Amino acid sequence: MAAPAASQDKVTAPYGSWKSPITADIVSGADKRLGGTAVDGDGRLIWLETRPTESGRGVLVKESETAGGEPIDITPKEFSVRTVAQEYGGGDFKISGHTLLFSNYTDQRLYKQSISSGDPSPVPITPDYGEQAVRYADGIFDSRFDRYVTVREDSRESSLNPSTTIVAIDLSDNNIQEPKVLVGGSDFYAFPRMDSKGERIAWIEWSHPNMPWDKAELWVGYISENGDICKRICVAGCDPTLLESPTEPKWSSRGELFFITDRKSGFWNLYRWIESSNEVVAVYALDAEFSRPLWVFGISSYEFLQSGGQKELIVCSYRQNGRSYLGILDVVNSLLSALDIPFTDINNISSGIDCFYIEGASAVHPLSLAKVTLDDHKSEAVGFKIIWSSSADISEYKSYFSLPELIEFPTEVPGQNAYAYFYPPSNPIYQASQDEKPPLLLESHGGPTDEAHQSLNLSIQYWTSRGWAFVDVNYGGSTGYGREFRERLLGRWGIVDVNDCCSCAKFLVDSGKVDGKRLCATGGSAGGFTTLAALAFKEIFKAGASLYGIADLSMLRAGMPKFESHYIDNLVGSESAYFERSPINFVDKFSCPIILFQGLEDKVVPPEQARKIYLALKKKGLPVALVQYEGEQHGFRKAENIKFTLEQQMVFFARVVGHFEVADQITPIKIDNFD
Numbered sequence: 140m141a142a143p144a145a146s147q148d149k150v151t152a153p154y155g156s157w158k159s160p161i162t163a164d165i166v167s168g169a170d171k172r173l174g175g176t177a178v179d180g181d182g183r184l185i186w187l188e189t190r191p192t193e194s195g196r197g198v199l200v201k202e203s204e205t206a207g208g209e210p211i212d213i214t215p216k217e218f219s220v221r222t223v224a225q226e227y228g229g230g231d232f233k234i235s236g237h238t239l240l241f242s243n244y245t246d247q248r249l250y251k252q253s254i255s256s257g258d259p260s261p262v263p264i265t266p267d268y269g270e271q272a273v274r275y276a277d278g279i280f281d282s283r284f285d286r287y288v289t290v291r292e293d294s295r296e297s298s299l300n301p302s303t304t305i306v307a308i309d310l311s312d313n314n315i316q317e318p319k320v321l322v323g324g325s326d327f328y329a330f331p332r333m334d335s336k337g338e339r340i341a342w343i344e345w346s347h348p349n350m351p352w353d354k355a356e357l358w359v360g361y362i363s364e365n366g367d368i369c370k371r372i373c374v375a376g377c378d379p380t381l382l383e384s385p386t387e388p389k390w391s392s393r394g395e396l397f398f399i400t401d402r403k404s405g406f407w408n409l410y411r412w413i414e415s416s417n418e419v420v421a422v423y424a425l426d427a428e429f430s431r432p433l434w435v436f437g438i439s440s441y442e443f444l445q446s447g448g449q450k451e452l453i454v455c456s457y458r459q460n461g462r463s464y465l466g467i468l469d470v471v472n473s474l475l476s477a478l479d480i481p482f483t484d485i486n487n488i489s490s491g492i493d494c495f496y497i498e499g500a501s502a503v504h505p506l507s508l509a510k511v512t513l514d515d516h517k518s519e520a521v522g523f524k525i526i527w528s529s530s531a532d533i534s535e536y537k538s539y540f541s542l543p544e545l546i547e548f549p550t551e552v553p554g555q556n557a558y559a560y561f562y563p564p565s566n567p568i569y570q571a572s573q574d575e576k577p578p579l580l581l582e583s584h585g586g587p588t589d590e591a592h593q594s595l596n597l598s599i600q601y602w603t604s605r606g607w608a609f610v611d612v613n614y615g616g617s618t619g620y621g622r623e624f625r626e627r628l629l630g631r632w633g634i635v636d637v638n639d640c641c642s643c644a645k646f647l648v649d650s651g652k653v654d655g656k657r658l659c660a661t662g663g664s665a666g667g668f669t670t671l672a673a674l675a676f677k678e679i680f681k682a683g684a685s686l687y688g689i690a691d692l693s694m695l696r697a698g699m700p701k702f703e704s705h706y707i708d709n710l711v712g713s714e715s716a717y718f719e720r721s722p723i724n725f726v727d728k729f730s731c732p733i734i735l736f737q738g739l740e741d742k743v744v745p746p747e748q749a750r751k752i753y754l755a756l757k758k759k760g761l762p763v764a765l766v767q768y769e770g771e772q773h774g775f776r777k778a779e780n781i782k783f784t785l786e787q788q789m790v791f792f793a794r795v796v797g798h799f800e801v802a803d804q805i806t807p808i809k810i811d812n813f814d
Contacts, residue, residue: 149570154577154606154654155793157569158802161536161604166597167191167781171529173498173506174220174229175437175487179254180236182492185213186508186527187220187231195776197221197244199232201254202526210527213254218261219244222276222436224292225327225702226743226773229435230277233287240264240278240287247271249278249287249308264308266315268295277329277436283337284366285311290328290436291318300701305331305342307366321368322360327351327702329436334390338362341374341388341396343433348705351433352588352618352625357385357398359412374412375400375419385410386430391443391451397422399430399440405622407431409441409455409468423468423475427459432588432618441468442490444517452517454495456485458619461545461558462593465497467517478520480511484594494522500594502542505530530597541565541603543593543611548646550615550639555627557639558620560593561647562602562609569606577608578657578797579647581680583640583673585664587628587710590617601785605802608653614639614669630712633692633720636669641679656681659792663687664744664773671722671752675729681796682732684788687744687773690723690752698745723748726755732762732795732813736784738771762795762813 174187174197184202189195197220200210214220222228222242232241237255242248246269250261264287265275278289287308294301305328306318322328325344329351332341340362345355356376360368375385375398383402390396396412400419407430409422430440441455444467451470456463463485465478482499489496494512506529512522543560550557564577571577580602584591591611602609613619614636616628627635640660648655660683662670667688674683689695696707696717711717718724733756737749746767753765766787768780775781790807793799 150568151572152569152606153799154564154571154575155797156799156802157564157566157604157606159539159566159601159604161539161597161600162803163601163782163785165530165533165536166601166785167778168530171506173486173508173527173529174231175439176489176496176498176508177232177234178489178491178496179234181255184489184491184496184508184510184526185234185239185254188527189221189776191776191778191781194770197231199239199241200527213239213252213259214241215259215261218250222274223247223271224274224276224290224436226700227435227702228276230290230437233278233280235280235282238280240280242275245271247274249275249289251310262313264310264315266317277331279331279333281307281333281337283362285309286366288321288331288333288340290331303327303701305340319366322358329433330386330388332388332390334394334396335392336394339390339396340368341390341398343386343388345384348708350588350703350706350709351386352384353709354382355384355386357388357400359396359414372417374398374417375402375410386433387438387440389441389443393451397441397453401622409453411470422453422470423473425457425459425475426621427457427464428619428621429455429457431458432586434586434589437487439487439489442488442495444490444495444513445493450517454488454490456488456497461560461613461619463499465499465511465520467513476518478511478513480509480520480523482507482509484592496526500592502593503537503540503595504528505533505595505597530595533595533597536600536604538567539565539604540595540600541609545593546610546643546646548643550635550642555615557615557643558613558617559643560591560611561652562599562611563652564606564608565603566606571606576651576654577606578659578792579608579610579644579653580792581610581612581640581644581658581660583612583614583636583660583662583666583669584617585662585666586618587614587616587632587636587665587669588618588625589665590619598785602789605789606799608647610643610647612640612643614643629709630716632665632707632710633668633672633716637673637677640669640673641677644679657796657798659683659796661686661788665689667744668692668722671733672720674731674733675722675725678730680731682792684734684736684791685749685752686736686775686784687738687741687749688735689744690721690748692717692721694723694748694751695744698742700742703743723752723755726752726759729756729759729761732791732810734764734766734788734791734810736766736768736775736787738768738773738775740771741773743773757811760812762810764791764808764810766808 385400663686667685
């Protein structure tokens, strides 16, 4: 491929040395996250945002009563809204009218708060068991019995094997009582959902050794006059001839149960339950994913639209060929119409009054919340307004943005391809000489049952605006491409992902897009494992960074929380594979510099793993550095640590493989066996 022609107006400087206004401070401050949305009794939107500048505190925010007014924090400063159920949380709060229930991070108790009265002080509604022993997530109000029905994870008897149940919490008076167990017996529960009359409850359950996306069951229980479940029926997942993982059950206003499952086709599609005959019928069939893996509670990929007449309409998001779409599904006529909106990546949907709200992003929009209004026929979007953005003040950097190119590349398995988003270097002021190709940073996503998205990510733009090429890989095993693609990783984690990342890097080198002598790799959690395994067992990359990554699969398995305790067995397979694929056992095969970042309160990947590989590489004489953060868990939430991690990766790669000076004033940490 020919190099692009040089521009006379640009400054010529080596790739990687360019100046950029997208600083690490801007990136870390823009790393606000969304934890869900809801609409209160006045029709005003409430959302949960996680703020790095407040050490990752979760704050519920209400949109202003006046157009253009400032949103209002409704979480008092001494509270942080966040559940740690199943470690990853989600489903942290619920609103009914003007009553808010939420999980408080420090004690994991549920609190009740009025969001309209003069006294907004939250009061606890669950017992104080001490030390986050009992956690709640993903609840629903039950007006028939004036109670709150929610998933409870109870580790009072065993922290390694907590019991999970669906419980009811009485809201009728201020006396704190022990919650009443409604459903128990399986290892895991999610999505307790009541019909509007409080007569039926639907839920999802699954048990070891499955993850919820491997095999799950959808049940419906009938509620007696005293509030107990008197009869139950399995709707989906109990037929031994059908492998499926139902998810996201919801009752329509007409009392019909809808849900998403991947039976037969391997793609998560919408279905409806015919109660009278206990049959399941497809609402619409498409080789696309209408949901995503249940890593966190409270996913909402579709909502019912208010519509007059005989029409029954659902607004839904679906993912196909690497991008998301928003559609209106006519249930009666089985017609799906895509809406024209700016987002190409969509997470959750919540319904409002004559509108709905979506969490989404695109190549030029960071994670945002948008209000969508439809025409009278409910077939076109006539209004699209961004209400909240994780990085509000970024339009001034637009000329620096690198737009992703979806690439499909051949893997080592003949006939099998994988996918990635490639971001070329981009800066309106700088260019490199025509005989130079850019260094590449390849990222392998975490999970590993997850995916890379083409949404605007300032941490990627941090690299590309300084003259790096960046590629975000969806290796075999990633989500978004159906069950068959997802299951490529079963029994082959540490092989398929590693091979696909190496194949992607080679594909970009062979295409003439990047410098084959300056290939670097990075990844967090499971992506850190893929990075370390690629550095140990392949000779493609010249340096790497592992963020809370896995070095020892056996150690990981021994300390895994209950939710993932069998996940690793499914991905790794045999006992011998645990040893053979763990980078820590093959430090003699490492041959390039590595930098490690680790939170000291990480319960998913214990800090001992990072220390173990650091000491082994230091002893071997390889350039290595270890950064440990007090107070950080699995994934960094504090702005100062997000900033430090980004800057130190940049200067580390520049020093050990880059052959350039970074433009930023960064004090590098000491690299053992190098400085």
